[in-house]
Amino acid sequence: MFERYVAIGDSSTEGLDDPDGRGGYCGWANRVAERVAAAQTTPLLYANLGIRGRTTRQIRDGQLERAASLKPDLATLFTGTNDVIRLGFDVDQVAGDVEYMQRTLIAGGATVLGFTLPDLSPVLPLARPIAGRVRALNDALRNASAASGAILVDFAKYPVGSDPRLWSLDRIHANSAGHARIAAALTEALGIPGDKTWSDPLPPAPPRSWVVRLAAELHWGYLYLMPWALRHMLGRSSGDRISAKRPELAPVGKAPQWRTS
8 A cells, every 4th residue: 555656757747638627637647646545445645746848857857856855655757758859869868867766766665657658650650750769768768667676567568559549639648548548557567456458459440531641740730740849949848837736745636736837
């Protein structure tokens, strides 16, 4: 049984794109907290320090110390997406930072969970040039977890993780169904009974004509790619002026909304 769960990471940990119906985001970390709390008789306190747009080094510098000070006995760390899309991707630095964070949390008494990134090519065709980076990131996460003793759910081994129907319209974040599957996989890795169908494939999708596919690509490029490119050209991040949605430990079910600062 766990008493204190702390989640650190980027937008995935924050919960994008899994709306909670109250103007904020739920996400797999919230869902993990709810599943853990429901599986035990003792109360669970939960904090979520994840902030969108953060790289691995930014998570280490900006979230790790605070997370360790909360003395978690359960912690999740997911990172790497914002590293692989940058020009200066340094897989060795990412690997070192991940292992350092895992070891720090484990030394404080936490069971640490993480997961690999599935192949994004079927979801985001423009991700094909960075497929090698994603594979390198996943190898780094596997090696870091093996060295530190962290638990790693290897989503990259399950084709369903690359099904576009589990991803939001921006093709970068999981949708609600995707977040639910992530939470089910992580809690299963903890040995908590629950939905074991998270790795099952979805039914075959109906075929789409090349016209429909092209229109979808153009629509996505206008709504998401162009704003992202402009933001990065200006040196801005989606996480600017965003603070953690749940910076303090609180009983599960009493979650403050994320806010700007």
